[in-house]
Amino acid sequence: MNASASPDSAPPTLAPTLFSGDASPRRRQILEIAAQLFARHGYQGTSIRDIGERAGLLGGSLYHYIKSKDALFVEIHHAALESARQAVETTIARYTDPWLRLEAACRTLLEIQLAPDSLTLPLMNDFRRVPPSVQDQMIATRDAFEDVFRRLVDELPIPAEIDRRLYRIMLLSLLNSAGEWYQPGRLTPAEIGAQVIRIYRHEAGAA
Amino acid sequence: MNASASPDSAPPTLAPTLFSGDASPRRRQILEIAAQLFARHGYQGTSIRDIGERAGLLGGSLYHYIKSKDALFVEIHHAALESARQAVETTIARYTDPWLRLEAACRTLLEIQLAPDSLTLPLMNDFRRVPPSVQDQMIATRDAFEDVFRRLVDELPIPAEIDRRLYRIMLLSLLNSAGEWYQPGRLTPAEIGAQVIRIYRHEAGAA
DNA sequence: AGCAGTGTACCAAACACTTGTTACAATTTC
DNA sequence: GAAATTGTAACAAGTGTTTGGTACACTGCT
DSSP, X not given: OOOTTSOOOOOOOOSSOOSOTTSXXXXXXXXXXXXXXHXXXXXXXXXXXXXXXHHTSOGGGGGGTOSOHHHHHHHHHXXXXXXXXXXXXXXXXXXXXXXXXXXXXXXXXXXXHHSTXXXXXXXXXXXXXXXXXXXXXXXXXXXXXXXXXXXXXXXXXXOTTSOHHHHHHHHHHHHHTHHHHOOTTSOOHXXXXXXXXXXXXXXXXXX | OOOTTSOOOOOOOOSSOOSOTTSOHHHHHHHHHHHHHHHHHTTTTOOHHHHHHHHTSOGGGGGGTOSOHHHHHHHHHXXXXXXXXXXXXXXXXXXXXXXXXXXXXXXXXXXXXXXXXXXXXXXXXXXXXXXXXXXXXXXXXXXXXXXXXXHHHHHOOOOTTSOHHHHHHHHHHHHHTHHHHOOTTSXXXXXXXXXXXXXXXOOTTOX
């Protein structure tokens, strides 16, 4: 399943360098490219040769930089989610009010997910379309990421009859799927975040 | 990509017959089987030979019943969404209060999505992992389905500062993704639906 | 009653192609 | 000239799809 239907316009970038230190620049570039393709076409929709073509080498030559497609995906998934997690935690540290903290978290995550060449977004939604062996390696990263929101939700003074687990799951599945319906023209990520809080804000004690 | 990792336990059923009238029983059975596989493994994760194996014939023989894999998927998508739409519309007709109507819609849709062998659920989430030519054929069905919720949301007396479009999108993406996190042991679809309303219910005029 | 004809339902085999991956050789770079 | 980088070429397996043929039931005809 090649990806030539969509132009995949963005050129191979190296600017924000989501991938850290120990890897060579060329390897980091390849990871960036692979991440973009995985984000747009999913795990199954991205072939080794697709990645190679955009990186300027043949599919087989990629194996000088990666061990396998699975390992590549796991590494990207980990880097993207860890990066997003740290960005969220840095942002929420600036607030103390629970609702402001949650809104800041939503805003930050939406800004990451909805950036023109986001690398995070469908990596979470593809969970079930990935081989089970890969799923196993994704779980820990995923849990660490969701823990941030678990703590944020636990701080909220919401009514007792609201199930906090469901509340968190709904919020997260909503933020994760934002890339599927977002249209750049309309609302900014910050505005969407504000709307999310408007809906999800409930004070304990109110009817 | 074969599907042998998961057992796919359910035997070829014919009981509820989502697929109507003009098709032969054998063809309906094949559609049911294909729908189950598409629902569990997605479009790309389900091969023609997978479907054939579960239906008891070789992959090539399926082409006596279908025109192409794409056409098969489109037909199933249409039948599943139309069935769900009619179920929701039938249910909400029993209520007049806007919030009761919305809750009934959520409950009905969740019951369909979370049924043991649901045929609808990932058919909507797979939208972006399907060939563009297939996407085009899914749009009309999808729009008709979402229109039900558009009308439901327009009836609601929610505060003016809530964007109704975003409200509807969030609600729908939430209901659609329920199958990804649902665990049969915990809450029933009806209880989840009630929780959804608890969060999404806001009366105009309140602070 | 028996026979030809027709259509359904399926198999066997192949087609052209894509998939992840490997072994090895050639090239570039320092 | 050693080491990092890329190409060549193939592997075994899987992809959607087509073709030709077979077994069988059902029809109409004589």
